[in-house]
Amino acid sequence: MSLALDVRHTDEMAAGELAELRDMLVDCFSPRYDESAWAHCLGGTHYLLRHRGQLVSHGALIPRHFEQAGRELRGLYGESMATVPNLRGRGLGSIVLAAATADILMHHEIGVFAASKYHFYERLGWLKWPGETYVVAADGRRPAAPARGAVMYRLPPGSTIDPAGDLAADWRAGDIW
Ligand SMILES: CC(C)(COP(=O)(O)OP(=O)(O)OC[C@H]1O[C@@H](n2cnc3c(N)ncnc32)[C@H](O)[C@@H]1OP(=O)(O)O)[C@@H](O)C(=O)NCCC(=O)NCCS
Known part of the structure; x- marks a missing residue:
């Protein structure tokens, strides 16, 4: 396969590219990708995987505030992780998730996804948050x-965040997690 991974902030994407992404996500999550899901997907970094120019897999990381025991955590929250239906199970989503995970581990205190496809994330070292x-x-x-699904997380090596403890996210309209 001829693949290219493009990593860009929402602000760097042209209107046509955003429309292409939205169409792809509506198709991937059919029939339940609404205005709120799209709003949550914007304002961060997009990992856009293309095959011969065609968008085939995507994940976004959105900056969010988390806290534990009064400590504010600089975090990234995963949104709209999806691969086009006809190309699933070929490692494309894993390419996207691996790139996003690497950025979390290098630059942030915690990465969080609310997810139901646990195994997909667990293969790349993500775990279910066991605390409240x-x-x-x-x-x-x-x-x-x-x-x-569940709140899943990744912590950089040497993190002092306690997964057995509480994890709080900032409020937002729509789904909190
Ligand atoms: C979840 C999702 C993003 C995974 O994307 P994907 O491109 O299929 O991901 P991958 O191919 O990297 O991995 C999927 C499975 O294929 C398997 N796989 C990967 N490469 C493979 C290959 N070359 N041959 C055979 N199997 C392979 C993996 O082991 C993985 O299995 P697992 O999920 O049980 O661990 C995709 O299924 C999707 O878009 N689902 C609908 C949207 C959705 O629900 N998103 C949110 C998920 S919480």
């Missing part, structure tokens, strides 16, 4: 868990 999860909202901190 919360959201920090205007009216305070309250328990919050993903609507589907």
